[in-house]
Amino acid sequence: MKQKFKGNNPVLQTMLNHKSVRNYQEEMPDEETIEKIVRAGQQAPFVSQLYSILLTRKGEKNKIAFGAPLLFTLCVDIHKLKKVMEKRGWELVTNDISLLIFGIQDAAYLGQNLVTAAESLGLGTCFLGGAPYYADKIREKYELPHKVFPLVQLVMGYPAEEKPPRPRYPLDFVLFEERYLEFSEEQLAEAMEVMDQGYLEQDYYRDLQAKIPLEEEAKDEYSYENYSWTEHISRKWGQWHENPREILKQLNSCGFEL
Numbered sequence: 001m002k003q004k005f006k007g008n009n010p011v012l013q014t015m016l017n018h019k020s021v022r023n024y025q026e027e028m029p030d031e032e033t034i035e036k037i038v039r040a041g042q043q044a045p046f047v048s049q050l051y052s053i054l055l056t057r058k059g060e061k062n063k064i065a066f067g068a069p070l071l072f073t074l075c076v077d078i079h080k081l082k083k084v085m086e087k088r089g090w091e092l093v094t095n096d097i098s099l100l101i102f103g104i105q106d107a108a109y110l111g112q113n114l115v116t117a118a119e120s121l122g123l124g125t126c127f128l129g130g131a132p133y134y135a136d137k138i139r140e141k142y143e144l145p146h147k148v149f150p151l152v153q154l155v156m157g158y159p160a161e162e163k164p165p166r167p168r169y170p171l172d173f174v175l176f177e178e179r180y181l182e183f184s185e186e187q188l189a190e191a192m193e194v195m196d197q198g199y200l201e202q203d204y205y206r207d208l209q210a211k212i213p214l215e216e217e218a219k220d221e222y223s224y225e226n227y228s229w230t231e232h233i234s235r236k237w238g239q240w241h242e243n244p245r246e247i248l249k250q251l252n253s254c255g256f257e258l
Contacts, residue, residue, distance in 0.1 A: 014120045019165045021124030022208075024068045024157035028057065033121060034070070037156075040117035044109035050099070051107040052077040054142050054150075065128060068155035073131060073138060074111050076103030078147035096256045100149070107151045114154060124159035127152055135250040146255025167198025167229070196228035205232065215239045 038053065054073035058064045064071045078099050082092050115125045131138060131150040138150040173183070173191040183191075205211055206224035212235040214220055222231055241247070251258055 010120070011116075015116060017165055018115065018119060019124075019163050020126040021157075021159045021161060021163070022066045022126055023159070023161040024066055024124065024155075025160045026067075026069070027158050028069045029123060029157065033123075037114055037117045037121065037123075041110045041114040044106075044113040046106045046109060047102040048081060049106060050077055050081060050103035051075060051110050052080065052148065053110070054138075065155050066126060067157075067160075068126075069157040070155065072114065072154040072156065073142070073150050074107045074114075074152050074154065075144070076100060076107055076149045076151050078103060079145045082147065096258055100251075100256060100258075103149075104151060111152060111154060114156075118156050122158065123156055125154055125156045127154055132247060132250055136253045139254055144254070149251060149254045149256060164202060166202070166204070167195050170194055192230045196230055199228045200226075204228075212236060212239070 034055075041053070042049075052075045054075065056062050056064065056071040056073070058067075058069045058071075062071075076099075078092075078096075081099075085092055111127070115127075118125050129152055131153045135150045138144070139148070144150075169191050173187060199205065203224075205227055210232070211222070211224065211227050212232060214235070248258055
């Protein structure tokens with residue numbers, strides 16, 4: 001259900017109605033629309049504009065997730081910074097961890113602006129978070145120089161589905177004034193219930209057939225009747241990526257020495 005607030009603020013309404021889109025029309029957005037979205041993305045706050053955007057359009061050689069016509073790969077770009085500094089006669093001495101942190105901030109701000117701009121123009125979007133784990137393949141495809149790291153990908157196009165916004169935690173579970181408050185059992189239970197019941201009502205995981213299997217030999221007590229968001233994120237972060245070696249290898253392949 002779309003959230004409605006008093007007053008008529010189209011920016012707020014666009015943001016509150018956000019949802020990821022996983023089914024797209026064939027129509028390709030025109031050049032003017034793409035340029036408007038990217039320019040709006042550039043107007044996000046930044047540390048030093050430590051990002052670059054790679055664009056792929058759907059075609060015979062380019063298959064994009066969910067049938068979307070556009071794929072943006074948002075990169076942390078320190079290569080560009082080095083080039084500017086060299087022109088000024090400076091050498092880059094900041095460590096790669098700090099550069100990555102600030103570059104991630106820049107690319108994240110950019111990404112959210114792209115989403116809001118696209119949705120304000122009637123397009124839909126969906127982030128693909130796995131890019132860092134195949135950064136070497138992206139680097140090869142786009143011939144990326146050292147110190148450019150693919151952070152996240154974003155598919156975009158005109159939606160071929162109409163889904164409601166996904167649930168979010170209650171405000172008192174995310175907003176703390178003056179100090180971080182310890183959660184009561186009632187608060188924790190309520191927040192989990194809001195998320196789980198909201199996703200169950202939308203048949204979200206059933207429609208996607210997205211139940212994460214248990215890696216250890218154990219009887220799975222969950223079906224799509226009761227498998228929902230808190231079990232999903234618990235299985236994800238309770239089973240995946242325990243060792244940082246894989247992501248460090250990808251970062252090193254892009255020239256970041258960690």
